[in-house]
Amino acid sequence: MPTFFYVAKAFKEGNLSSGFLEAKDEHDLARILREKGYVLVKAELKEEKKKFRFSFSLFGRVSLVDKMMFTRNLKVMISAGASLPDSLKTLAGQAKSKRFKEIILKIEEDITRGRKFSEALEKYPDVFDEIFINMIKVGEESGKLTEVLDVLARQMEKRHELRRKIRGAMVYPLVIICAMVIIGILMMVIVIPKLSQVFSDLGVELPLTTRIIIYTGDFLAKFWYIVFGFLFIFALLLRNFFKTKPGKSMIDFILLKIPLFSKIVVKTNSAYTTRTLASLISAGVPIVRAISITSKTLPNIYFRKALSESAGYLEKGGKLYEALSFHKDVYPNLVIQMVKVGEETGETSAILEKLADFYEEEVENITKNLSSIVEPILMLLIGGAVGFFAISVIQPIYGLMKGF
Numbered sequence: 442m443p444t445f446f447y448v449a450k451a452f453k454e455g456n457l458s459s460g461f462l463e464a465k466d467e468h469d470l471a472r473i474l475r476e477k478g479y480v481l482v483k484a485e486l487k488e489e490k491k492k493f494r495f496s497f498s499l500f501g502r503v504s505l506v507d508k509m510m511f512t513r514n515l516k517v518m519i520s521a522g523a524s525l526p527d528s529l530k531t532l533a534g535q536a537k538s539k540r541f542k543e544i545i546l547k548i549e550e551d552i553t554r555g556r557k558f559s560e561a562l563e564k565y566p567d568v569f570d571e572i573f574i575n576m577i578k579v580g581e582e583s584g585k586l587t588e589v590l591d592v593l594a595r596q597m598e599k600r601h602e603l604r605r606k607i608r609g610a611m612v613y614p615l616v617i618i619c620a621m622v623i624i625g626i627l628m629m630v631i632v633i634p635k636l637s638q639v640f641s642d643l644g645v646e647l648p649l650t651t652r653i654i655i656y657t658g659d660f661l662a663k664f665w666y667i668v669f670g671f672l673f674i675f676a677l678l679l680r681n682f683f684k685t686k687p688g689k690s691m692i693d694f695i696l697l698k699i700p701l702f703s704k705i706v707v708k709t710n711s712a713y714t715t716r717t718l719a720s721l722i723s724a725g726v727p728i729v730r731a732i733s734i735t736s737k738t739l740p741n742i743y744f745r746k747a748l749s750e751s752a753g754y755l756e757k758g759g760k761l762y763e764a765l766s767f768h769k770d771v772y773p774n775l776v777i778q779m780v781k782v783g784e785e786t787g788e789t790s791a792i793l794e795k796l797a798d799f800y801e802e803e804v805e806n807i808t809k810n811l812s813s814i815v816e817p818i819l820m821l822l823i824g825g826a827v828g829f830f831a832i833s834v835i836q837p838i839y840g841l842m843k844g845f
Contacts, residue, residue, distance in 0.1 A: 449480060449482055650832065650833040
């Protein structure tokens with residue numbers, strides 16, 4: 442027997458009621474409701490969702506920008522007096538991502554059927570993280586949903602801006618390195634085999650470096666598909682390994698030890714920690730719960746572990762600055778001291794927000810100067826590679842001229 446979702450109106454009070462009922466058809470559903478004292482207003486057959494289509498749509502990621510715009514616009518519409526379901530319908534029409542549009546419409550359906558907004562969001566943990574859901578829950582309970590949405594939107598804007606600056610700073614070194622690799626491969630595949638033939642015809646005794654380059658070039662020219670196939674498979678395996686816990690721990694440990702990148706990692710994770718904690722505490726989330734949620738959002742595994750252990754320490758009655766003081770290897774002393782001041786003055790949220798602003802500015806300054814720091818290193822690498830090629834090619838020619 443099919444299941445219907447219905448909206449019905451009571452005969453006497455005129456109150457609306459909704460839910461699910463099994464019935465043969467809509468006439469049978471209307472009869473069942475009539476016997477209960479209701480008149481049927483709307484009925485929808487609960488069909489099996491198009492499973493293949495839904496599973497396929499999971500491949501579409503919902504970007505941080507999409508969520509940021511959704512949150513900002515939702516806050517504006519609710520502040521203007523629009524109902525939550527109507528606001529969601531409007532925002533679904535504006536969504537660029539097909540998958541995000543489907544999710545918003547499903548959330549709107551759940552709310553129409555009597556679910557809370559936070560409960561509807563919980564069905565999509567890959568889109569709406571714990572921070573988002575918990576803050577919405579606090580907003581519903583306190584009646585300050587618009588204020589919470591504003592805090593969420595500002596937090597996402599700050600996070601997006603920080604990511605953009607870090608990625609922007611990495612573009613220049615990556616472009617130079619990729620160009621070096623491509624030019625090197627072209628030299629080995631096109632130029633070196635021709636030189637090899639010349640040296641072979643002249644019968645010159647070649648030094649070790651020249652022989653290494655020639656053998657490598659000949660191998661690449663003949664078996665390039667094997668080399669590229671191997672590199673592709675190796676890159677995939679390496680990528681999958683770095684997604685595992687041991688792999689993530691290894692790369693995070695290395696990044697914390699490289700002098701230049703360690704500063705970026707420490708300051709970025711400190712900024713994420715303080716910004717997220719400030720948002721959650723200001724929204725009314727209990728401190729232990731806020732720390733636990735924040736620990737799951739940090740990019741570096743060692744910062745996550747430190748914050749997770751801090752949450753356990755607070756559950757036993759300790760203070761946050763005391764908990765963080767056990768992790769001075771990851772969290773700077775400034776964070777610990779400022780958190781201590783915040784706890785003593787009762788202004789933890791405000792101080793954390795100022796700390797977040799400070800560390801975001803620090804990351805911006807580092808990323809601005811990154812190209813000027815990396816440029817000399819890249820020049821040395823390029824110079825070394827060019828010098829190695831030049832010596833390896835010129836040395837046998839010089840030996841040949843000396844023989845004459």
